[in-house]
Amino acid sequence: MSVFSSGVTDADKRAALRAGLNSSRLQRWPGAFSPLVAKLVADLGFEGVYVSGAALSADLGLPDIGLTTLSEVAARGGAIARATDLPTLIDADTGFGQPMSAARTVAALEDAGLAGCHLEDQVNPKRCGHLDGKEVVPAEEMIQRLTAAVGARRDPNFVICARTDARDVEGLDAAIERARAYVAAGADLIFTEALADPDEFARFRAAVEAPLLANMTEFGKSPLLSAAELHDLGYNAVIYPVTTLRLAMGAVEDGLRQIALDGTQAGVVDRMQHRQRLYELVRYADYNDFDSSLFTYTAGGDSA
Numbered sequence: 182m183s184v185f186s187s188g189v190t191d192a193d194k195r196a197a198l199r200a201g202l203n204s205s206r207l208q209r210w211p212g213a214f215s216p217l218v219a220k221l222v223a224d225l226g227f228e229g230v231y232v233s234g235a236a237l238s239a240d241l242g243l244p245d246i247g248l249t250t251l252s253e254v255a256a257r258g259g260a261i262a263r264a265t266d267l268p269t270l271i272d273a274d275t276g277f278g279q280p281m282s283a284a285r286t287v288a289a290l291e292d293a294g295l296a297g298c299h300l301e302d303q304v305n306p307k308r309c310g311h312l313d314g315k316e317v318v319p320a321e322e323m324i325q326r327l328t329a330a331v332g333a334r335r336d337p338n339f340v341i342c343a344r345t346d347a348r349d350v351e352g353l354d355a356a357i358e359r360a361r362a363y364v365a366a367g368a369d370l371i372f373t374e375a376l377a378d379p380d381e382f383a384r385f386r387a388a389v390e391a392p393l394l395a396n397m398t399e400f401g402k403s404p405l406l407s408a409a410e411l412h413d414l415g416y417n418a419v420i421y422p423v424t425t426l427r428l429a430m431g432a433v434e435d436g437l438r439q440i441a442l443d444g445t446q447a448g449v450v451d452r453m454q455h456r457q458r459l460y461e462l463v464r465y466a467d468y469n470d471f472d473s474s475l476f477t478y479t480a481g482g483d484s485a
């Protein structure tokens with residue numbers, strides 16, 4: 182196995198994602214805002230990796246209002262997916278344009294090594310699902326989006342997740358009705374955005390015959406339910422989309438303030454990831470071995 186690639190093929194990652202959704206265990210997918218974070222997510226025993234549109238745009242210094250392009254998202258998502266053996270689900274916003282654009286999006290994300298993506302029923306330009314003032318397209322338009330996306334995938338295991346933002350715009354019953362129509366259009370997984378309380382999660386579960394994904398984003402409209410609570414509610418997957426970015430940025434800000442104050446980082450060194458841990462995550466020793474095997478290579482095939 183090369184140090185430069187995951188030991189698991191894209192097809193096997195997608196099969197693992199499917200198997201996880203069909204299992205009775207809740208699939209926990211923390212957001213990874215970089216390939217290095219994806220390595221940490223895998224090392225700590227989570228089932229999958231999530232790539233958040235909010236985190237990806239924030240990382241570029243942009244608000245999450247649909248400014249990022251398919252090329253940017255596929256490139257960054259691909260770099261993250263390739264850094265781990267885990268399957269990666271990515272946020273594809275509204276599919277980056279018309280229904281045919283959603284089809285192109287799926288092809289590009291498959292090529293980039295992603296295991297699945299979610300498409301939402303918001304209008305363009307989209308908003309964070311937990312902010313007021315968002316709007317949804319008519320259900321028929323979202324069904325076109327989904328039909329195009331489903332038809333575009335070559336690997337039948339690539340997961341197409343349909344997100345409905347309708348709860349906050351049209352009410353819970355309309356959101357559930359949309360979810361059922363999206364399943365009929367071929368969605369493999371339903372993302373129930375911005376639900377208000379556990380009872381709403383339960384009502385979605387009772388009404389929709391497909392795997393369900395919960396969004397446990399902080400400072401939003403939904404309560405922060407635990408993995409055990411979501412499992413008991415019958416949910417199949419949970420994302421912690423912006424959590425790692427918020428944790429990291431909180432720590433970076435605190436550290437920078439301390440340096441500005443003290444004139445040295447000496448007081449915050451014990452809060453840092455140690456050089457050794459970083460090297461472990463990027464498999465420094467394996468690259469060294471690989472390099473020395475090249476360095477000592479001789480044409481006769483002997484190596485010292």
Ligand SMILES: C[C@](O)(C(=O)O)[C@H](CC(=O)O)C(=O)O
Pocket residue numbers: 232233234235236245272308309310311396398399401422423
């Ligand atoms: C899940 C989400 O789409 C994301 O981009 O991560 C966001 C998360 C957030 O802004 O907190 C959303 O819920 O719209």
Ligand SMILES: [Mg+2]
Pocket residue numbers: 233234235245272274
């Ligand atoms: Mg998003």
